[in-house]
Amino acid sequence: MSSRRTFLKNLKNSALGGALLSLGGAASLATTGCATGGGDAGSSGSTGGAGGCCATGAGAGAPKTPLVKGAVILFQGDSITDAGRSRKNTGANNPDALGRGYPVLAAGEILRRFAALEPRVFNRGISGNKVHQLAARWDGETIALKPDVLSILIGVNDHWHSIGGGYKGTPEIYEKDYRALLKRTAAALPAARLVICEPFVLKGGGAIRNEAQWFPVFDRYREIAKRLAGEFNTLFVPFQSAFDDAMKTAPAKYWSPDGVHPSLAGAQLMATVWLKTVFG
Amino acid sequence: MSSRRTFLKNLKNSALGGALLSLGGAASLATTGCATGGGDAGSSGSTGGAGGCCATGAGAGAPKTPLVKGAVILFQGDSITDAGRSRKNTGANNPDALGRGYPVLAAGEILRRFAALEPRVFNRGISGNKVHQLAARWDGETIALKPDVLSILIGVNDHWHSIGGGYKGTPEIYEKDYRALLKRTAAALPAARLVICEPFVLKGGGAIRNEAQWFPVFDRYREIAKRLAGEFNTLFVPFQSAFDDAMKTAPAKYWSPDGVHPSLAGAQLMATVWLKTVFG
Numbered sequence: 001m002s003s004r005r006t007f008l009k010n011l012k013n014s015a016l017g018g019a020l021l022s023l024g025g026a027a028s029l030a031t032t033g034c035a036t037g038g039g040d041a042g043s044s045g046s047t048g049g050a051g052g053c054c055a056t057g058a059g060a061g062a063p064k065t066p067l068v069k070g071a072v073i074l075f076q077g078d079s080i081t082d083a084g085r086s087r088k089n090t091g092a093n094n095p096d097a098l099g100r101g102y103p104v105l106a107a108g109e110i111l112r113r114f115a116a117l118e119p120r121v122f123n124r125g126i127s128g129n130k131v132h133q134l135a136a137r138w139d140g141e142t143i144a145l146k147p148d149v150l151s152i153l154i155g156v157n158d159h160w161h162s163i164g165g166g167y168k169g170t171p172e173i174y175e176k177d178y179r180a181l182l183k184r185t186a187a188a189l190p191a192a193r194l195v196i197c198e199p200f201v202l203k204g205g206g207a208i209r210n211e212a213q214w215f216p217v218f219d220r221y222r223e224i225a226k227r228l229a230g231e232f233n234t235l236f237v238p239f240q241s242a243f244d245d246a247m248k249t250a251p252a253k254y255w256s257p258d259g260v261h262p263s264l265a266g267a268q269l270m271a272t273v274w275l276k277t278v279f280g
Numbered sequence: 281m282s283s284r285r286t287f288l289k290n291l292k293n294s295a296l297g298g299a300l301l302s303l304g305g306a307a308s309l310a311t312t313g314c315a316t317g318g319g320d321a322g323s324s325g326s327t328g329g330a331g332g333c334c335a336t337g338a339g340a341g342a343p344k345t346p347l348v349k350g351a352v353i354l355f356q357g358d359s360i361t362d363a364g365r366s367r368k369n370t371g372a373n374n375p376d377a378l379g380r381g382y383p384v385l386a387a388g389e390i391l392r393r394f395a396a397l398e399p400r401v402f403n404r405g406i407s408g409n410k411v412h413q414l415a416a417r418w419d420g421e422t423i424a425l426k427p428d429v430l431s432i433l434i435g436v437n438d439h440w441h442s443i444g445g446g447y448k449g450t451p452e453i454y455e456k457d458y459r460a461l462l463k464r465t466a467a468a469l470p471a472a473r474l475v476i477c478e479p480f481v482l483k484g485g486g487a488i489r490n491e492a493q494w495f496p497v498f499d500r501y502r503e504i505a506k507r508l509a510g511e512f513n514t515l516f517v518p519f520q521s522a523f524d525d526a527m528k529t530a531p532a533k534y535w536s537p538d539g540v541h542p543s544l545a546g547a548q549l550m551a552t553v554w555l556k557t558v559f560g
Contacts (some may be wrong), residue, residue, distance in 0.1 A: 084375075095364075095544050100375035100384075108385050108548030117528040219349060250395040264375050265395060267390030 026226055052116040064235070064276050065149060067114055073121045074274070075103040075115055075143055076134060077153035077197070080261060081125025082234055088250055099123055100272035101262065103174035106175045122147075130169065132157045138181065143188045149278065150185065150192050153239075157197030163213045173230050178224065182232045194234035202243050204252030205259015219271050242248040242273045294502050344515070345429060345473050345558050347394055353401045354425055355383040356414060357433035357477070360541060361405025372400035379403055381542065385551035392557070402427075410438045410449065411457040418461065423468045429558065430465065430472050431517075434458070435479030435501045436540055443493045451500040460503065462512045474514035475558055478505050484532030485539015515557055523551045 031092045073090075075081050083101025090097050093111060098104035098121065107121040110253035126133070131154050134142075142150065158174045161167035185194065199221050203207050208214055222240055229236035246255055246269055263269060325452035352372075355361050364380025370377050373391060379399065386399040403422045406413070411434050414422075422430065425483035438454045441447035465474065479501050481488050488494055502520055526535055526549055535546035542550060 004367065051526050055382065093544050095380035095547075098544070103542070104380075105388050108544050108551070112545075112548040112552060115526065115534060118530060168312060237339035249396060254395060254398060263391075264378070264384070264388050265391035267375075268392040271388070272392060 032105065035169035037142075038064050049116075052203040054170050055110065061108035064280050067117050067119060068148060069117050069119060071114075071119045071148040072145060073110060073119055073123060073149040073151070074105075074147035075106075075121075075123045075151050075153075076141065076142055077125040077128040077151075079125070079127035080156070081121075081123060081153050082127045083125070083267070085123050085125070090122070090124075091113040092122055092166050096200060097123060100264075100267070102267045102274060106267055106274050109271065110279075113279070125153075128157060128161075130167070131155075131174055131181060135177060138184065144186070147189065147192055149195065149235075149280070150189065151195040151197060152273070153197035153199070153237075155225055156201060156218075157217050158199075159214070159221055160207070160260070171217065171224060174221055175224045175228070177227055178179070178232070182228060182234075186232060187249075193278075194236060196225055196232075197233045197237040197274070198222055200240040200243055202247065202256045204247070205256050237277045238248040238272045239270060239273065242269055286373070287512065288351070288444040292453060302432075330383040343503060344560050347397050347399060348428060349397050351394075351397060351399045351428040352400055352423065353387075353390060353426060353429040353431070353434075354357075354427035355401075355403045355431050356422055357388075357405040357431075358409040358437050359405070359407035360436070361403060361433050361526070363405070363547070365403050365405070370402070370404075372402055376458045377403060379405070380544075380546045382554060383551035385548055388556050389555055390559075405433075408441075410435060410441065410447070411435075411454055411461060415457060415461050415464075416550065418464065422465070427472055429470065429475065430469065431475040431477060431554070431558070433477035433479070433517075433519075435499075435505055438479075438482065439498050439501055440487070451497065451504060454501055455504045455508070458508055459511070462508060462514075473558075474512060475517060476505055476512075476514045476517045477517040477554070478502055478521075480520040480523055482527065482532040482536045485536050486529070488539035517554050517557045519553065522549055529531060 034125070048056065075098075080101060083099035083103065083105055085094040085099030086094075093107065097103055098107050102186075103121070103123040103125070108122075110119055110121055111212075120147060124145075126137075134152070134154055155174060155178075158167075158169045162169040165168075179181045182194070185192070199218075201209065201214060201218060226236055228234075243255060244267075250265070252259055255269065282527040297337045303458055313540055321462055356380075361379070361383055363379035363383065364373075365379030365383075372387060373387065378387050383401070383403040383405070384387040387403075390399055397402060402425060404425075406417075414432070414434055435458075438447075439451075462474070465472070479493060479498075482499060483491065508514075523535060523546070526546075530545070532539055534543065535549065536542045
């Protein structure tokens with residue numbers, strides 16, 4: 001019914017016209033295998049048009065994270081990753097299975113941008129998890145899925161649950177447990193692209209009111225995550241600095257009412273910086 | 281704890297480094313009031329960096345859809361808009377209230393991009409709705425919300441439900457009912473920016489197998505929506521051509537298994553073209 005010509009004609013006639021067509025004419029809203037070609041760098045969440053534009057400023061070299069056809073992308077972590085995902089439906093690319101947080105928002109864009117590769121995106125975050133709990137379920141819920149890209153966000157509970165005495169965690173335990181988990185992962189999944197996400201909290205959030213309970217010790221968890229990223233040559237997603245920067249624009253409660261769990265705005269900020277870090 | 285300088289330093293040290301910083305240094309992942317300044321045109325879903333880049337290629341003039349502080353953005357329509365949204369929680373900016381389709385994906389990006397304005401995004405789509413059913417609940421579920429931006433996607437059921445005889449719909453009834461609804465809307469909300477979304481189906485989808493039942497009559501519904509957009513000077517979101525183009529990259533079942541309801545990939549495609557049309 002509609003050809004590419006019709007599409008472009010409709011674009012021209014629509015409100016979309018100028019902005020998209022002025023970027024080069026042959027822009028497609030469904031980009032294809034850019035991760036393997038580097039052509040979509042600098043455009044996380046953007047259309048092909050914006051990607052084409054910004055590719056001239058960055059990403060002309062090798063892609064950061066080349067994807068193969070049918071690539072498996074797995075998000076692992078705690079409640080921030082879990083984000084209310086279904087336990088009944090855990091299949092790939094399903095909004096219920098992906099939850100209501102940054103994984104589903106990043107997944108949407110991954111699926112749109114790399115449609116030609118038909119990627120498969122999973123979420124296995126579980127609310128309340130600390131590193132040792134990831135380790136306990138790692139074989140069945142991570143290694144068995146054979147991810148090509150494995151993203152891990154863990155750490156806030158490793159400290160949070162130690163406030164008040166329920167859990168005897170320390171930065172040293174976090175570092176030791178996390179390093180062991182990463183060694184095991186690197187051995188079992190030598191070809192996987194690992195992504196370590198920085199744990200973060202937002203000062204001013206409801207759960208962070210007593211700052212003396214959080215700082216400076218929580219900063220050490222962030223530093224450990226970053227150090228391990230260097231040690232294991234993984235990508236590192238700087239969530240803390242992204243939120244710190246965002247709070248210059250809107251208050252903590254806009255991005256995360258309790259300072260730990262992001263709002264939809266905060267989840268989108270996370271998805272955006274995650275995509276930028278992983279795919280350029 | 282972290283300053284802007286720390287943020288940029290972290291960026292530089294992270295995998296994000298080159299791509300973002302090479303776009304001009306002061307890129308922010310939380311963009312602010314760009315809709316009022318035109319600076320974010322051409323970057324739907326993109327970072328501030330990409331927006332800054334592409335703003336040089338487009339959007340230097342007045343913004344398509346200026347937003348005020350606390351602007352209300354409302355998505356209305358049928359099951360494609362509804363997308364499993366909660367009926368208990370119908371508040372602004374809540375992922376449950378926004379469903380699992382294009383509204384929540386567009387909302388995330390709206391909330392990130394226009395954070396300084398703290399917009400309020402609502403979804404009032406109801407599965408199965410045709411134009412006359414929108415009309416029946418319009419006062420309470422549209423006018424009463426006083427939207428600054430009102431997006432309407434309606435039409436597929438107006439034809440679909442007439443297949444098999446359950447509903448006696450025709451393109452003429454659709455046009456008459458839709459025009460009356462838009463007249464009423466323009467009178468009640470004279471300052472609102474209206475957005476008419478093109479009804480669409482994907483050939484090859486499970487519900488579109490018997491193409492003789494759909495074509496050419498369904499094309500008339502699309503044409504009517506577009507004509508009304510011109511008549512009422514609204515924005516027009518060309519979903520059909522976007523999906524037709526996307527199907528050159530991946531098959532219909534990837535974007536919408538039944539050809540009517542989008543997958544997550546299809547919903548992201550819709551959110552992307554919607555954002556591009558409405559905000560540039």
